[in-house]
Amino acid sequence: MCGRYHLFTGLDEPIKPEGEINLKKEQAIDKSKISRSGDLYLIAAIIAWGVNFPFAKFAMTFMDPIVFSATRYGVASALLFCILWQQKSAIRINLKEALQLVLVGLLGVTLFQGCWAYGLNLTSASKASVLITTSPIFAALISVFRGNRPSLLSWCGILLAFFGVAVVINNSLTEITMGMGTIAGDLLIVGASSMWALYTFASEPIVSRRGAILVTAWSMLFGSIILAVIGIPAISSQDWTLVSINGWLSWGYTAIFGAALGFVWYCAGIVRIGIVRGMVYGFFIPVVAILTSVLFFGEIMTVVQLLGAVIVLAGVKMTRSG
Numbered sequence: 001m002c003g004r005y006h007l008f009t010g011l012d013e014p015i016k017p018e019g020e021i022n023l024k025k026e027q028a029i030d031k032s033k034i035s036r037s038g039d040l041y042l043i044a045a046i047i048a049w050g051v052n053f054p055f056a057k058f059a060m061t062f063m064d065p066i067v068f069s070a071t072r073y074g075v076a077s078a079l080l081f082c083i084l085w086q087q088k089s090a091i092r093i094n095l096k097e098a099l100q101l102v103l104v105g106l107l108g109v110t111l112f113q114g115c116w117a118y119g120l121n122l123t124s125a126s127k128a129s130v131l132i133t134t135s136p137i138f139a140a141l142i143s144v145f146r147g148n149r150p151s152l153l154s155w156c157g158i159l160l161a162f163f164g165v166a167v168v169i170n171n172s173l174t175e176i177t178m179g180m181g182t183i184a185g186d187l188l189i190v191g192a193s194s195m196w197a198l199y200t201f202a203s204e205p206i207v208s209r210r211g212a213i214l215v216t217a218w219s220m221l222f223g224s225i226i227l228a229v230i231g232i233p234a235i236s237s238q239d240w241t242l243v244s245i246n247g248w249l250s251w252g253y254t255a256i257f258g259a260a261l262g263f264v265w266y267c268a269g270i271v272r273i274g275i276v277r278g279m280v281y282g283f284f285i286p287v288v289a290i291l292t293s294v295l296f297f298g299e300i301m302t303v304v305q306l307l308g309a310v311i312v313l314a315g316v317k318m319t320r321s322g
Contacts, residue, residue, distance in 0.1 A: 038270075045269060054293040101215065105225075106223060137162065157319035171304055213267060
């Protein structure tokens with residue numbers, strides 16, 4: 001039986017049965033509170049990321065995608081550094097870590113965000129939110145080259161997800177229409193998804209040593225600097241007076257909530273309820289994006305594209321389960 005040390009006698013004193021029951025109840029309540037707070041953090045992150053798609057597309061009607069991306073991630077990295085400073089976390093990195101983080105920033109911000117922003121500018125926010133969920137599919141394919149062998153269920157999920165991608169892009173079950181419309185934007189979003197998978201593998205070693213928020217803050221900073229250098233002509237020719245108040249609000253939302261706080265909330269949720277349960281929430285990002293885009297921005301999502309979205313998500317779920 002469990003006991004507690006008596007202050008005066010120095011002997012273990014048995015805990016009364018009702019004390020054990022109360023202790024178990026308190027522990028159960030604490031776990032429930034932690035789990036509930038984890039769910040709330042993840043719900044906040046999913047809403048932030050889902051709404052981010054239509055808001056970003058709207059903001060890019062006032063500025064070039066590379067201008068939008070460089071400024072957005074610059075502000076987001078500054079906010080993450082402020083959070084690290086407030087938490088009194090170590091921020092310094094050595095030269096070797098800096099070189100690693102430049103590569104991570106190149107993949108996760110410069111290339112990913114470049115493809116994502118230009119792709120989103122050419123396609124609908126609804127379709128982009130569906131196509132970007134294929135990142136786990138590319139991660140599974142990359143793992144093959146690293147010596148891992150996906151199960152039969154995973155391979156079926158990969159094929160099913162890519163079929164769903166084709167349905168979403170083609171927007172028809174009876175004829176080929178891929179030569180029309182927004183295929184360039186759709187393919188850029190798929191390319192962004194593959195870059196995110198590469199970023200995940202490239203950042204894994206340093207994330208395990210220094211933590212996700214610090215790695216994200218530095219990679220955002222380095223990635224945004226590279227974007228700014230590439231985008232010097234676009235930034236210098238940007239007419240900031242043409243950006244409306246709603247445009248600035250949309251840009252601010254994507255920087256503060258879509259890039260910075262959404263990630264912090266996601267990490268906080270994962271820490272509390274675990275990766276396996278947390279990954280399930282990822283399936284709701286397209287749902288939030290589609291609802292926001294249709295209800296508030298007037299986008300149209302056809303029945304065929306909705307069917308394709310379901311197929312994509314089913315394929316991703318199968319891949320993860322395998």
